[in-house]
Amino acid sequence: MSRQGPKKKGPVAFLFLGETLLIPHLYPIVEALAADGDVAIDLWVATSVHETLLTRWSEGLTGVRIRRVPGFRRIADAGEGQNPPLPPKIPTLLRLLPHLLRARAAVCAEQTSLWLPRLLPLRTPFVKTSHGVGSMSARDDPRRRAAAVMMVPSERERATYLERGFDPARVVATGYVKASFRQRSMTNLPFAEPRPTILYAPHWQRHRSSWWAWGADTVRRIAQDGRWNLIFAPHQRLAEGAPEVRAVMDEVRGLPNVHCDMDGFAMVDGSYTAAADLYLGDTSSQVIEFLQRPRPCVFLNAGGVEWRGDPSYAQWTCGEVVNDVGDLLPMLARAPAVHDSFAAIQARFAGDSLGDTRGSAPARAARVIRDLLDKRA
Incomplete structure (x- = not known):
C-alpha cells in the first residue's frame, strides 16, 4: 500500500474525507509533492x-502511504469509484485530530476540515x-x-480574496490543479449513434439551480427530441x-441517446466536460472546466x-440564456451557429478564471507546501 524511502520532511496529511469530486483537485498535488521522494x-x-482508487494510482510513489481515518467505512464497490456514503465529517475530524497534530501540514479541498484550525489553536x-x-x-465563508x-487557480480569483482583506502572503495563485488530473475513467461514451452530445449539469443548491423549476422538463424535451445525445450528470x-x-x-x-450518471467517477474526473459538444447548465463551475476548450454553451x-451586470452570473456571458423553457430546443439547435x-469571450473568461x-x-x-515545511523547520 506504500513505499517508504528516506524522508527529510513531513509528514504532510492530505484529507480525502469528502465526496469523490474532491479527489481530482487534490491528487495531482500528491503526485507533484512525491516526485522527489x-x-x-x-x-x-x-x-x-x-x-481503492488512491492505492491503485499511488503504486510506485515514494513516501506515500494510505491511512484509514477513525470511523473508516468499507463499501461494496467494484473499484470504479462510485461516490460512497461518507462517515460524518465533524466526528471524523475530531477523532483524526491526534494524528493531524503530529503532521507538519494538512491539505484539504473543502471547508469542513477548516473547522479545526478555525476553532482550535493548532x-x-x-x-x-x-x-x-x-x-x-463562497469566498466569504469565515473558515x-x-x-x-x-491556493486558488488564478490571479483574478486571488484578487477577490484580497478585496476581502485576506493577507496577500496567504493567498497564492497556482493555476487549475484539476486540469492535470490524468486518471480519467471514460473516453468513449456509450451512445448508439454519434449525434452531437449535450452535457446537462444542474447545480445542487436550490437557489442556484435550474433543476427544481425546469430540470425534469429539460431532460425529457432533449431525450424525446432525438437530435442530440444527452449526458445527464448533475452535481453529486x-x-x-x-x-x-x-x-x-x-x-x-x-433510451439509446441518454446517459445518466450521478455517482460515477466519470462525472467528477473531467470525462464528460472533455467529451461533450455543448454545455447546458445554470451556475455550476463545471462550465469553466468545459471552456478550457471553448465550445457552445446555453444557460437556464x-x-x-x-443577471446582466451581476458578477455572480459572469459565466452567462459565455452563451445564450434561456428565459422561457419553451425556447430551450431552438436555442440548443442554434448554439453551434452563434458560437x-x-x-473569444469564453476563452478570456476561462483563462481569467482557471489561470x-x-x-x-x-x-x-507542491512548492507552496514545501515552502511551508521549510518555514516550520
Missing part, C-alpha cells in the same frame, strides 16, 4: 472507495486548495480565513435536496434572475 505523505481516506498549518472555481464561490495558505449532492432526480434518471436511462435562467460570437491549465499547477502547489 523526500517528503512523507499520508493520504487519509474515509472509505474503501477512496482507498500548530499544524492547514493548506486549502480550491475545488472548482466560479463567480458564485477560509483559518487556512495558513489558500443534488439528490440530497431533490431525491426525485433518481426517478427521472430511471425514466430515461434506457429558471429563476428569472436579472463564433461567444468564442494556468498547461500542467504546471500541481508543481506550484
Whole structure:
C-alpha cells in the first residue's frame, strides 16, 4: 500500500474525507509533492472507495502511504469509484485530530476540515486548495480565513480574496490543479449513434439551480427530441435536496441517446466536460472546466434572475440564456451557429478564471507546501 524511502520532511496529511469530486483537485498535488521522494505523505481516506482508487494510482510513489481515518467505512464497490456514503465529517475530524497534530501540514479541498484550525489553536498549518472555481464561490465563508495558505487557480480569483482583506502572503495563485488530473475513467461514451452530445449539469443548491423549476422538463424535451445525445450528470449532492432526480434518471436511462450518471467517477474526473459538444447548465463551475476548450454553451435562467451586470452570473456571458423553457430546443439547435460570437469571450473568461491549465499547477502547489515545511523547520 506504500513505499517508504528516506524522508527529510513531513509528514504532510492530505484529507480525502469528502465526496469523490474532491479527489481530482487534490491528487495531482500528491503526485507533484512525491516526485522527489523526500517528503512523507499520508493520504487519509474515509472509505474503501477512496482507498481503492488512491492505492491503485499511488503504486510506485515514494513516501506515500494510505491511512484509514477513525470511523473508516468499507463499501461494496467494484473499484470504479462510485461516490460512497461518507462517515460524518465533524466526528471524523475530531477523532483524526491526534494524528493531524503530529503532521507538519494538512491539505484539504473543502471547508469542513477548516473547522479545526478555525476553532482550535493548532500548530499544524492547514493548506486549502480550491475545488472548482466560479463567480458564485463562497469566498466569504469565515473558515477560509483559518487556512495558513489558500491556493486558488488564478490571479483574478486571488484578487477577490484580497478585496476581502485576506493577507496577500496567504493567498497564492497556482493555476487549475484539476486540469492535470490524468486518471480519467471514460473516453468513449456509450451512445448508439454519434449525434452531437449535450452535457446537462444542474447545480445542487436550490437557489442556484435550474433543476427544481425546469430540470425534469429539460431532460425529457432533449431525450424525446432525438437530435442530440444527452449526458445527464448533475452535481453529486443534488439528490440530497431533490431525491426525485433518481426517478427521472430511471425514466430515461434506457433510451439509446441518454446517459445518466450521478455517482460515477466519470462525472467528477473531467470525462464528460472533455467529451461533450455543448454545455447546458445554470451556475455550476463545471462550465469553466468545459471552456478550457471553448465550445457552445446555453444557460437556464429558471429563476428569472436579472443577471446582466451581476458578477455572480459572469459565466452567462459565455452563451445564450434561456428565459422561457419553451425556447430551450431552438436555442440548443442554434448554439453551434452563434458560437463564433461567444468564442473569444469564453476563452478570456476561462483563462481569467482557471489561470494556468498547461500542467504546471500541481508543481506550484507542491512548492507552496514545501515552502511551508521549510518555514516550520
